[in-house]
Amino acid sequence: MSVNCSRPVERYLMASLWSPGIFLVLVLALPLKTLPLVTLAETNVYIVYMGDKLHDEPELVQESHHELLADIVGSKDAAKESILYSYKHGFSGFAAVLTKSQEKLIADFPGVAGVVRNRIISSHTTRSWDFLQVKPQLAGRISKGHSGAGSIIGVMDTGIWPESKSFRDEGMAEVPSRWRGICQEGEGFNRSHCNRKIIGARWYVKGYEAEFGKLNTSDGDEFLSPRDAGGHGTHTSSTATGGPVESASFMGLAQGLARGGAPISLAGRLQSLLGYRWLR
Ligand SMILES: *[C@@H]1O[C@H](CO)[C@@H](O)[C@H](O)[C@H]1NC(C)=O
Ligand SMILES: *[C@@H]1O[C@H](CO)[C@@H](O)[C@H](O)[C@H]1NC(C)=O
Numbered sequence: 001m002s003v004n005c006s007r008p009v010e011r012y013l014m015a016s017l018w019s020p021g022i023f024l025v026l027v028l029a030l031p032l033k034t035l036p037l038v039t040l041a042e043t044n045v046y047i048v049y050m051g052d053k054l055h056d057e058p059e060l061v062q063e064s065h066h067e068l069l070a071d072i073v074g075s076k077d078a079a080k081e082s083i084l085y086s087y088k089h090g091f092s093g094f095a096a097v098l099t100k101s102q103e104k105l106i107a108d109f110p111g112v113a114g115v116v117r118n119r120i121i122s123s124h125t126t127r128s129w130d131f132l133q134v135k136p137q138l139a140g141r142i143s144k145g146h147s148g149a150g151s152i153i154g155v156m157d158t159g160i161w162p163e164s165k166s167f168r169d170e171g172m173a174e175v176p177s178r179w180r181g182i183c184q185e186g187e188g189f190n191r192s193h194c195n196r197k198i199i200g201a202r203w204y205v206k207g208y209e210a211e212f213g214k215l216n217t218s219d220g221d222e223f224l225s226p227r228d229a230g231g232h233g234t235h236t237s238s239t240a241t242g243g244p245v246e247s248a249s250f251m252g253l254a255q256g257l258a259r260g261g262a263p264i265s266l267a268g269r270l271q272s273l274l275g276y277r278w279l280r
Contacts, residue, residue, distance in 0.1 A: 041099045045084065045118035045207045050111055053092035061088035068109060069094070072102050084206040097210050118207050152179065152199070155237045159228030160201060162193040166238035169196035186225020187217060193226075201226035 053061045065086050069079035079096075087093040095118065098106065107115045160167070174196065181200030183191045194201060203226045209215060215222060221229055228234045 043097045043099050043210075044103075045095055045210050046098050046103050046106075047095045047116050047118060048093050048106055048112055049114045049116070050092040051113045053088060058088040061092050062086040064092070065094045068106070068111070069096060071109075072098075072105050084210055085204065095207055118211065120208075152176070153240050155233070155240055157228075157233035157236050158230050159203065159223065159226045159233040160198060160237050161228050161231070161234040162189070162195075162198055164234055164238060166234075167195070167197045169198075172196040175199045184226060187223040187227065189223065189225035189227040 048065075050065075054064065055061050065083060065088075066076055066079045069083060070076045073079050073082055082096045082098065083094050084097065085095045087095075103115055103117075106112055179199055182202065183194035183198075183200055184202045185191060186203055189201070203224070205215060205224060215224065217224055223229050
């Protein structure tokens with residue numbers, strides 16, 4: 001019955017559209033009209049900062065992020081898909097893939113302190129302490145203070161080259177039991193690369209890949225792991241925590257004594273890495 005009914009309509013359509021001009025216009029107009037609505041709403045990664053966390057339980061903090069975002073993107077499932085990272089320990093916030101208009105909406109939400117767009121930071125610079133005009137006397141003072149014994153330092157940078165002599169752990173005590181970080185594995189980096197000096201390492205690539213697509217590491221410019229391809233992170237972590245290494249240089253440049261500020265320099269590109277080192 002429905003077939004019979006539709007036939008005259010079909011014939012009518014065919015007749016009225018059977019002009020090559022109109023036909024072409026329709027074929028071109030359909031994708032042009034529908035695409036922008038469906039797929040071309042441009043998205044970017046934004047970091048939503050919410051200040052102090054309102055719960056002590058990390059899971060509750062993360063749950064509050066999903067609830068807030070669900071109001072913007074329509075559902076909890078969509079919220080979970082759009083969130084890349086939840087910040088739920090030191091403060092409350094999250095990184096999410098949003099359109100410009102969603103970003104505007106969320107910025108006005110109660111409890112949201114600020115929203116910043118994700119961006120790529122390029123690294124500069126063996127002599128950070130000289131640049132900062134920190135004198136050896138200070139290093140002496142640090143030594144008197146047992147050179148940071150018992151301290152745990154977190155460094156956010158391009159990663160770490162764990163074979164560097166700066167990170168040898170001879171003579172170091174066991175990892176403190178209060179430490180709850182992990183040694184995250186990846187390309188060229190496994191758990192055996194952490195030691196009593198590098199007590200943890202993590203890598204973060206979701207923000208980059210959400211905006212620019214899969215990171216192709218075949219050229220060796222990056223590792224999908226805490227391993228540092230560019231050298232900046234190794235430089236800054238050893239500046240912060242490394243023991244002194246004579247004749248250190250970056251491929252023959254900037255040769256000199258590399259020393260750690262607490263008996264120690266760093267930077268980053270596509271992947272921001274969080275490495276933790278424990279000082280002597
Ligand atoms: C970790 O990596 C090292 C050096 O690359 C290798 O010798 C070792 O077998 C690896 N360990 C595991 C458990 O894969
Ligand atoms: C990665 O880049 C190399 C060249 O640098 C290319 O040959 C290879 O096909 C790329 N892989 C992917 C998955 O795109």
